[in-house]
Amino acid sequence: MLDAFMTAARRKLxxxxxxxxxxxxxxKHNWVSRIHHYAVRFVSTNPAWRLHSLHIPHITSSTQSLVxxxxxxxxxxxxxxxxxxxxxxxxxxxxxxxLNASLPVVRLWDHTDVQFRALRQLYPGLVLxxxxxxxxxxxxxxxxxxxTYYNYEALEVVVLTRGRRCVDTDTATNSSxxxxxxxxxxxxxxxxxxxxxxxxxxxxxxxxxxxALLRGGTQAYVWVRLLLLVHGAYVVAVAGKRTSDSLLTTTxxxxxxxxxxxxxxxxxxxxxxxxxALLLDSxxxxxxxxSFWAAVGGAQSTLDDLQLRKISLCNKRRSACRHRAAYTHCxx
Numbered sequence: 001m002l003d004a005f006m007t008a009a010r011r012k013l014x015x016x017x018x019x020x021x022x023x024x025x026x027x028k029h030n031w032v033s034r035i036h037h038y039a040v041r042f043v044s045t046n047p048a049w050r051l052h053s054l055h056i057p058h059i060t061s062s063t064q065s066l067v068x069x070x071x072x073x074x075x076x077x078x079x080x081x082x083x084x085x086x087x088x089x090x091x092x093x094x095x096x097x098x099l100n101a102s103l104p105v106v107r108l109w110d111h112t113d114v115q116f117r118a119l120r121q122l123y124p125g126l127v128l129x130x131x132x133x134x135x136x137x138x139x140x141x142x143x144x145x146x147x148t149y150y151n152y153e154a155l156e157v158v159v160l161t162r163g164r165r166c167v168d169t170d171t172a173t174n175s176s177x178x179x180x181x182x183x184x185x186x187x188x189x190x191x192x193x194x195x196x197x198x199x200x201x202x203x204x205x206x207x208x209x210x211x212a213l214l215r216g217g218t219q220a221y222v223w224v225r226l227l228l229l230v231h232g233a234y235v236v237a238v239a240g241k242r243t244s245d246s247l248l249t250t251t252x253x254x255x256x257x258x259x260x261x262x263x264x265x266x267x268x269x270x271x272x273x274x275x276x277a278l279l280l281d282s283x284x285x286x287x288x289x290x291s292f293w294a295a296v297g298g299a300q301s302t303l304d305d306l307q308l309r310k311i312s313l314c315n316k317r318r319s320a321c322r323h324r325a326a327y328t329h330c331x332x
Contacts (some may be wrong), residue, residue, distance in 0.1 A: 001055060003187045006131050006162050013056055020069075023054040050154075054134040055084050066116045066130065070109040084109075085134040086157055093155070093197060108195060112159050115193060119161055126163040126188055133158040148280055151201040204281055211277045218273030225263050230255065295305040 014019035031046045032038065057069050070087035086093060086108050095111050097103040099118065106114065112132075120128060137154040164185040204211075230251070237250035245253075264270060 002160060002190050002192060003162065006129060006160055006190075009054060009131055010056060010129065013054070020058040021056045025052050027052060043202075048139070050135055050137045051085075053085055053134045055134075057129055057130055059128060061127065063114050063128075064117060065113055067109065067113045068135045069132075084132055084157075085136055085155070093195075095195065102135055108157065114192070115159070115191070119163065119191060123163050123188070125165070127166050127185065129162040129164070131160040131162075133160075145152060148204050148207060149202060150247065153199045155195075155199075158189075158197075159193045161193075163188045163190075207280055210254055211280055214273040214277040217269040218277075221267075225267070229258065229263060233258075260326070296299040 006163065013023055027050050028047055029050070030041075031048045032041065037046055055069070057066065069084060093108040094105040095108060097106055098111055098114050116128070135154070135156040137152075139152045143325075165188050166185040168184065233254040234247065234251045236254060237247050
């Protein structure tokens with residue numbers, strides 16, 4: 001299937017085969033992943049826009065590196081929008097070195113270049129083709145109180161490298177051709193390397209003291225009320241003791257007759273504190289959980305400070321893809 005996809009993409013976007021090609025399009029789908037999405041889908045939907053790009057770099061038999069697709073020289077020869085999204089992204093996406101994890105981390109486009117050069121050295125007699133697909137989903141939201149903000153970005157990059165063994169079958173195909181015809185080539189391998197990253201940037205850390213005070217203060221208030229209730233039950237047990245039961249038994253008997261809701265909900269103070277804290281930070285946890293469960297196996301790595309100023313969920317996977325079912329509408 002990947003072989004047929006790469007062949008169709010090259011024939012559609014590069015009929016002459018002598019220059020790089022790019023296709024960009026946007027999709028809109030209804031994201032359904034939680035039980036409440038099913039429950040309210042007839043009343044409210046959860047639409048999400050995604051920007052897709054398909055890049056086919058021009059590769060000849062003499063091409064030994066892919067670093068040129070993001071080089072400054074390439075940017076001066078062609079408009080920056082024609083470069084892959086990983087080249088124009090304001091943030092630098094770094095991953096572990098593909099050949100030696102003990103080496104320093106490398107930029108994503110350097111990672112793809114190392115992969116390509118390794119395949120070129122491993123299969124020097126094959127013709128290599130590369131197709132790069134990228135996806136970007138941006139969204140911004142605020143908390144219910146509109147005092148906190150959340151900027152969310154999902155990035156996915158798929159690098160397909162195909163190795164073909166080509167044989168000249170007629171005089172039209174010779175050693176000077178940059179790209180032999182497809183009819184003379186047999187696919188030897190397809191390397192499928194995929195990257196995923198979900199980033200959430202929020203100012204929630206600026207509200208950390210307020211949220212901690214609301215939750216901690218209301219929790220302490222509940223415990224104080226509970227201790228006072230125990231003390232009151234003990235005083236009543238001492239004043240009204242007329243049986244052979246111990247004071248502890250009498251006190252516990254009085255306590256079990258009092259509904260626990262009286263302790264928590266008899267005052268608006270703890271309820272209001274919990275509600276305000278939830279309105280401030282509930283959105284970031286929803287975004288975090290959506291990103292977590294959207295990754296394969298919930299694989300995630302949290303970077304930067306642990307106080308949620310920026311949450312980065314990164315999942316790098318190879319030769320495995322979790323397909324997400326959604327209604328998709330394309331705008332070409």
